[in-house]
Amino acid sequence: MSTLPTSLDRRRFLAVSAGAALGASALSACAASVDNGGGSGGKASGGGKTTLTVMTNEGELGTKEVIAYAEQTLGAKISVLTYDATKLNAMLASKNPPDLVRGSGALDTPYFAARGLMADLDPYFAKSSVLKVSDLDPVNDLWRFDGKKQGAGPRYGLAKDFSQDAMFWYRTDMLDAANLDHPSATEPLSYDEWLDMGKRLAKRRLGKVKVYGMNAGGGGFQMFQGMTASAGGSLFAEDLASVDFSSPEALKALRWYMEYAKADIGPSPVNPNPDGWDWPTFQANRMAMACDGYWLGGSIGADAKLAKASRFAPAPQLGSHRISPCFAATGYWIPKDARNKDVAWKLFEWYMGGKPAKDRAGSGWGIPVLKSMRSMMPQSTPFQKQSFEVQQQELSHLQVMSMTPYVQSTALDAVINKLLPGAVKSGTSAGKVADALNKQMNAAIAQGKELVG
Structure with missing residues (x-):
């Protein structure tokens, strides 16, 4: 099989988007409806703070903790868009995407990466002291795509946590x-x-x-x-x-x-x-x-x-x-046309490897994607001990299954x-x-x- 093209023009992208019955005019209208005045994460008019636009679900990148971190540490404002597939496709097609997007590594990676819509994050991982490739659980290979299949090639995103969903x-x-x-x-x-x-x-x-x-x-x-x-x-x-x-x-x-x-x-x-x-x-x-x-x-x-x-x-x-x-490996990715990749990466890095990641690890709501955080999984009650032990021995049977691009x-x-x-x-x-x-x-x-x- 020949390697897929690394880019896709607007006409062809619109034709192949999910729910392809949407016409170009409908998508354009949708894109206009989500404009927050500063574009997708651009500098606010008058030289204000950078605005990071994140497409996410309630309780994740739109929390008070995240907004405070962005303001105090990154000097950025957060503009939250509730995840919507139609809206996302419109923004990607108009080259005005969010700076960070919630998605499923198992399902989204081949489709969007094959169309040249995802930023290659390997250069960021190479420089990170927080998200070390050697510390990543193999489930994160679902966020890789080599032009033919998942599991190899550049990393385009990272799971925030995961489960082996057939258990x-x-x-x-x-x-x-x-x-x-x-x-x-x-x-x-x-x-x-x-x-x-x-x-x-x-x-x-x-x-x-x-x-x-x-x-x-x-x-x-x-x-x-x-x-x-x-x-x-x-x-x-x-x-x-x-x-x-x-x-x-x-x-x-x-x-x-x-x-x-x-x-x-x-x-x-x-x-x-x-x-x-x-x-x-x-x-x-x-x-x-x-x-x-x-x-x-x-x-x-x-x-x-x-x-x-x-x-x-x-x-x-x-x-x-x-x-x-694993049927999801839900996490985040940075679109190739995002306007503030460096600042988006800093938020991504903190959310995936900083305090929020440690809090998630101890909650029992998912398996940490960093192996170094595995010991933080709750084990204080008989219920937690039993589920932890079963989950630990199951990890060796994880296998990445490729989705069609x-x-x-x-x-x-x-x-x-x-x-x-x-x-x-x-x-x-x-x-x-x-x-x-x-x-x-x-x-x-x-x-x-x-x-x-």
């Missing part, structure tokens, strides 16, 4: 009531064993699920990618230009998930969780097993009664190739969400579903590849 939490009280053995803390269950447990743990009333037996992970593309890898296969072709759900390994994953969805023992695209995510359901005693990584322990640990009954377990496996993937992952998830509900309800065979997934996903990937060049 699951379980309620000992519910398993005990069902006379089920507790999962091993070191040896993973097979997906079939896990599904059997979920069926036995589910409770119904008047034909409707009262207590979910499990949440198997949402049914997104990455979940299928991880299951297929565990079975010894790959959803993507070697050049990442096509998918194949018809391979024996991918079909095994698809059949398993369709059986789970048909059994109606947990949330899926066929019957989504009304709560929107697992925590409210798990806390309310309406879910016995939740496929969420280490990060959910931050919530569980804050509820003493629930923590006493909750345990953490390794990621289930579909085959003999043990893998425990030709289309955003949301487009692939949309195909699954469109096809799966009707297929499960009608009893369509997994083989026919695989054919339909291949046809629609590969058409989207081919269009993106043509536009990239």
